[in-house]
Every structure is written in C-alpha cells, then in structure tokens.
Amino acid sequence: MTTTIDETGRGAGNITDADAEQVFQLDTVSFSYHGRHEALIDVDLTIARGEQLVILGANGSGKSTLLKMLDGLYRPTSGIIRAFGQDITDVADDPVRARELHRRVGLVFQDADVQLFSPTVYDDVAFGPLQMGWEKDRVMREVARALEQMNVTHLADRAPYELSGGEKKRVAIATVLSMEPDVILLDEPTASLDPRSSAVLVDVIAGLRHLGKTVVVTTHQLEIVPLIATRVVVFGDQERRPVASGGATEILSDAELLIRTNLVHEHLHFHADANLMHSHLHGAEHHEG
Amino acid sequence: MARTIAGVAEAIERSVYTEEYARADGFLQRVDPRAKVVVFICAVLAVGLSRSLSVLLVLYALTVMMALVSRLPLGFFVKRVLLGVPLFAGIVFIPALFLIHGKPLIQADLGFMHLAISDNGLISLAIFVTRVSASVSLAILLVVTTQWADLLKALRVIRVPSVFIVVLGMTYRYIFLLLQTVENLFLARSSRTVGRPTDAEQRRWIGSSMGTLMSKSFRTSNDVYQAMVARGFTGDVYTISDFQMRDEDWLFVSLSVVLLALALIFDLGLR
Numbered sequence: 001m002t003t004t005i006d007e008t009g010r011g012a013g014n015i016t017d018a019d020a021e022q023v024f025q026l027d028t029v030s031f032s033y034h035g036r037h038e039a040l041i042d043v044d045l046t047i048a049r050g051e052q053l054v055i056l057g058a059n060g061s062g063k064s065t066l067l068k069m070l071d072g073l074y075r076p077t078s079g080i081i082r083a084f085g086q087d088i089t090d091v092a093d094d095p096v097r098a099r100e101l102h103r104r105v106g107l108v109f110q111d112a113d114v115q116l117f118s119p120t121v122y123d124d125v126a127f128g129p130l131q132m133g134w135e136k137d138r139v140m141r142e143v144a145r146a147l148e149q150m151n152v153t154h155l156a157d158r159a160p161y162e163l164s165g166g167e168k169k170r171v172a173i174a175t176v177l178s179m180e181p182d183v184i185l186l187d188e189p190t191a192s193l194d195p196r197s198s199a200v201l202v203d204v205i206a207g208l209r210h211l212g213k214t215v216v217v218t219t220h221q222l223e224i225v226p227l228i229a230t231r232v233v234v235f236g237d238q239e240r241r242p243v244a245s246g247g248a249t250e251i252l253s254d255a256e257l258l259i260r261t262n263l264v265h266e267h268l269h270f271h272a273d274a275n276l277m278h279s280h281l282h283g284a285e286h287h288e289g
Numbered sequence: 290m291a292r293t294i295a296g297v298a299e300a301i302e303r304s305v306y307t308e309e310y311a312r313a314d315g316f317l318q319r320v321d322p323r324a325k326v327v328v329f330i331c332a333v334l335a336v337g338l339s340r341s342l343s344v345l346l347v348l349y350a351l352t353v354m355m356a357l358v359s360r361l362p363l364g365f366f367v368k369r370v371l372l373g374v375p376l377f378a379g380i381v382f383i384p385a386l387f388l389i390h391g392k393p394l395i396q397a398d399l400g401f402m403h404l405a406i407s408d409n410g411l412i413s414l415a416i417f418v419t420r421v422s423a424s425v426s427l428a429i430l431l432v433v434t435t436q437w438a439d440l441l442k443a444l445r446v447i448r449v450p451s452v453f454i455v456v457l458g459m460t461y462r463y464i465f466l467l468l469q470t471v472e473n474l475f476l477a478r479s480s481r482t483v484g485r486p487t488d489a490e491q492r493r494w495i496g497s498s499m500g501t502l503m504s505k506s507f508r509t510s511n512d513v514y515q516a517m518v519a520r521g522f523t524g525d526v527y528t529i530s531d532f533q534m535r536d537e538d539w540l541f542v543s544l545s546v547v548l549l550a551l552a553l554i555f556d557l558g559l560r
C-alpha cells in the first residue's frame with residue numbers, strides 16, 4: 001500500500017516493520033551546499049536491516065546527497081542521523097568513527113571512473129581492505145571473493161580505463177564488497193548503461209540480497225524498480241524529501257504521484273478525434289491513458 | 290583542430306599499444322618487475338660510468354638484443370630512441386665539439402675566430418650520444434616491457450614512498466580521462482563548426498575549453514577524494530604487492546650485475 005507522506009515529510013519512517021532492526025534512521029535531516037542551495041529539507045526516513053530500498057526521484061531531488069550523508073561523507077546542516085543505533089551526525093569530523101562506518105556502509109558512486117582510481121582492477125578492489133589495516137592474507141582473500149562474486153576475476157590485472165561501462169560498474173561494486181559491508185549504497189547504478197549491461201547489473205543488485213546485505217539504490221529509471229525493490233521511497237524534486245513510500249507495484253501504478261514528482265511526463269496524443277492527455281513511464285511497459 | 294584531435298587520439302592509442310607490449314610473452318615481460326628495476330639502475334650506472342665508446346656500443350647492442358628477445362618490434366624500439374635523442378644530445382654537445390683539443394680534422398677560419406673539430410671532439414660526441422641513447426633505450430625497455438601498475442609497485446624496492454607511487458598511479462589513470470574529455474570537447478566543437486574559424490575565435494574557444502577542463506578536473510579530484518574516503522582513506526596510503534622472485538629472476542639479476550661489472554672493469558682497463 002502506498003503511503004503518501006504529509007507536508008512536513010513525516011511518515012516515511014513509519015512504513016517499516018517497527019520490530020525490524022533499523023540500519024539507518026534520519027530525523028528531520030536537512031543539507032545545503034555552501035549554505036545556499038538546499039539539497040535536502042527535513043528528511044525523515046528509516047531503513048531496516050535486509051531491505052532492498054529504492055529511492056526514486058527526478059534529477060535534483062537530493063538522492064545522491066542523501067547517500068553521501070548515509071555514508072558519513074557529508075554532515076547534515078540540521079537534524080540527526082543514526083546508523084546501527086549510533087548517532088553518526090558528526091561522523092564526517094571524526095576519522096576513526098568514519099572509517100568504521102565506511103567499512104560497514106559501502107557507497108558505489110554514480111560515476112564508476114571516480115571510484116576506480118587505481119592502476120589495476122585488483123588494486124582498486126584491494127584499496128578499501130588495505131586502508132582498514134587488514135592482514136595481507138585477509139586482504140587477498142577478500143579481494144578474490146569480491147572479484148568472484150561480481151564475476152570479474154578475469155579483469156583483475158586490467159586497467160580501469162580498458163573496461164566497458166558495465167564492467168566498470170561491477171568492479172565498482174566489488175571495490176565495496178571486498179570490505180564486507182553490511183549496507184551497500186548504489187547511486188544510479190544503471191545510468192548510461194546499455195540495456196544488456198543494465199540487465200546484468202540488475203541481476204547483480206538483486207543477488208546482493210542473498211548475501212544478506214541491506215541495499216539502498218537511487219534511480220530515476222522506473223523499469224528497474226520492480227526487479228530490485230522490496231520498498232520504494234519517492235523523493236519530490238520540489239520538496240527535496242520523501243513524498244511517498246510503498247511497494248514497487250503500488251508506487252509505479254500511482255500515475256499522479258509520478259507526474260507530480262517529474263518521474264514521468266504527460267503530453268497530448270490524438271486518438272481518432274479525441275485529444276487525450278497521457279503519462280508515460282520511461283522505458284517501462286506501464287502506460288496510463 | 291583536426292591535428293589536435295588526432296594528437297590526443299594518438300597519445301591514447303600509443304599508450305594502449307605500449308601496455309600491449311608489456312603483456313606480450315617475451316623474455317623481460319616474464320621477469321619480476323623488481324628484478325628489472327634493480328638491473329635497470331645498475332645498467333644506467335654502468336652506462337653513465339663507462340668512458341669507452343666500444344663498451345658503450347656493446348651495452349647498447351645488449352639493450353637492443355634484450356628488446357628483440359622481449360618481442361618488441363625493432364623499428365618501434367630503435368625509432369623511439371634514434372629519432373630524437375641523438376639529435377637533441379648532438380645539439381647540446383655542439384659547442385663542446387669545438388672546444389675539445391686534439392688532432393684537427395675539420396678547420397674553418399672565420400677571420401675573427403678559428404674553428405676546429407678535433408678527433409677527440411668527434412669521439413667525445415660519439416660517446417655522449419651513445420651514452421644518452423643507451424640510457425634512454427634502457428628506460429624505454431623497462432617501461433615498455435612492464436605494466437605501469439607493476440612498475441609503480443616495483444619502485445617500492447628502491448624505497449619510493451607509497452604516497453608518491455599512489456599519486457603517480459592516479460595521475461596516469463586520470464590523464465586518460467582528461468585526454469578523452471579533451472578529445473570530446475574538440476570533436477563537439479568540430480561537429481558544430483562550418484568553415485574555418487578566425488584565429489581570434491580559435492583562441493577564445495581554446496581559452497574557454499581550458500577553463501572547462503580545469504573545472505572538470507577540479508570536480509573529479511573532489512569526487513575521487515570522496516570515493517577514497519568512503520573506502521577508509523584517512524591520509525596514509527597502503528599498497529599490496531604479490532610479486533614473487535623466482536630462481537630465474539635471481540639468476541637474471543646476478544648475471545646482469547656480473548656482466549655490467551665486467552663491462553666496467555674492461556672499460557677501466559681501456560683508459
């Protein structure tokens with residue numbers, strides 16, 4: 001059932017099972033860049049352990065900013081963020097606590113080229129475990145496991161610039177899997193991928209659930225949502241906070257919500273003599289007349 | 290503009306081809322990168338200390354032989370060295386050519402000054418050019434037969450700090466990205482250009498492109514830093530090396546060092 005969230009953004013946190021262990025809890029969190037451009041306004045959100053949460057929103061709705069805050073890279077302008085029951089609001093200012101958070105929460109950036117900065121794939125996948133100060137044997141074991149899980153072992157000695165877009169994304173996920181995180185945050189994982197690479201990646205993301213990971217995916221590509229989401233939260237690009245939450249089917253069938261949040265557009269079609277207004281789901285089979 | 294696009298594309302292509310040579314199944318490609326770095330340093334020292342033209346020629350010939358057994362195309366290897374280095378080294382050396390005394394071979398009286406090229410001057414020029422050519426050949430041999438990532442890690446053997454190695458690796462990595470950006474900028478401009486733009490227009494466009502590139506590289510550096518922090522980076526850099534020196538690698542280092550020592554002893558005997 002879709003839950004529409006009230007004007008203040010309250011309500012998103014009430015969607016999850018109250019008994020489920022909470023991984024993240026955001027209370028009236030806001031963030032603005034350079035004190036001017038407000039990216040997020042009074043966000044209330046709870047994410048439960050084991051969820052595959054899709055955060056749906058148009059460009060500029062604050063999805064990427066939210067993920068960076070969940071990973072402790074940005075400090076909220078106001079509000080409180082808790083991760084695993086601990087207050088992490090100020091974690092960006094505390095390198096020791098931040099490092100532990102980064103081990104438990106892996107962020108896959110939208111641009112894989114940003115994430116793959118080492119000379120080879122192997123070095124990139126080993127970077128995180130090495131920064132954690134793990135023993136060499138453990139590092140090598142975790143790297144081998146992560147490469148295997150993402151089916152990129154054969155690319156280990158390759159330079160990142162030699163990889164295709166889909167390969168880069170899988171390697172980028174391997175770079176966080178090697179740190180054995182509890183939570184994986186994926187920022188627009190299928191953006192600018194061809195349909196085949198996108199389908200492969202959707203399978204990979206769906207498979208992360210079987211590894212027992214909590215997965216948070218931001219996207220505006222509606223067609224992948226039913227394939228990976230156990231819950232969907234819609235961010236409004238005007239409100240810059242959650243405006244609805246629910247199952248994938250319910251959210252995607254709410255045409256009015258999708259139009260209002262600029263996830264679909266409506267335009268005029270001529271059918272016989274009638275002038276009809278349509279909304280279209282981008283790339284999806286769903287069609288509202 | 291077309292020349293610039295071609296130049297950028299060529300730079301990327303050349304680098305990719307170079308990595309292909311490093312992956313070829315040749316002699317030096319099978320040697321542990323650390324062994325290669327050690328032998329390279331010893332060889333450059335030997336070349337630098339040798340004063341005999343014949344010893345230098347032998348060392349250069351050995352370098353070319355190594356290139357051949359490492360399956361590097363001779364044309365590619367020799368051309369890279371011989372096209373630029375002797376010319377550059379020769380120009381640098383020309384003033385000294387007239388200052389070294391010996392038996393005059395060529396003389397010219399310009400009235401206000403007397404110029405003479407002596408036999409010793411010519412031999413010194415030949416030694417200098419051969420020494421530079423051999424040193425550059427050795428460097429090319431090391432770089433072309435070793436994958437860039439392995440080469441960087443091998444530098445740890447000579448105690449190059451980790452942070453320097455990581456920065457060098459990232460620089461190499463992102464140069465490609467920026468080169469691709471430059472190529473795209475030029476192509477986008479080219480696709481929208483009809484006729485020949487004026488020099489002023491070209492200058493204005495190049496200026497704005499430089500600004501765009503600067504802004505993109507600044508944004509990328511911020512994003513990369515965040516990506517590093519997100520994986521636990523706190524300022525100290527750690528790297529991993531899975532190199533293993535085999536018996537053959539030790540043999541290669543030992544034989545090379547002995548050979549280079551013999552060359553130096555022989556060189557001393559000729560003085």
